Amino acid sequence: xxxxxxxxxxxxxxxxxxxxxxxxxxxxxxxxxxxxxxxxxxxxxxxxxxxxxxxxx
Numbered sequence: 001x002x003x004x005x006x007x008x009x010x011x012x013x014x015x016x017x018x019x020x021x022x023x024x025x026x027x028x029x030x031x032x033x034x035x036x037x038x039x040x041x042x043x044x045x046x047x048x049x050x051x052x053x054x055x056x057x
Contacts, residue, residue: 010039
């Protein structure tokens with residue numbers, strides 16, 4: 001099972017010493033229908049795309 005943790009904002013945390021907390025509903029990148037950050041979704045889709053391209057080679 002996944003351990004529950006405080007969500008981290010990938011945009012605000014980039015290049016920082018400490019991680020910044022995700023503001024969820026108060027953030028422009030938060031997708032209400034899926035209850036997740038658009039940055040995470042884009043990164044996940046990019047990873048799947050890379051894996052698919054590696055398999056085709």
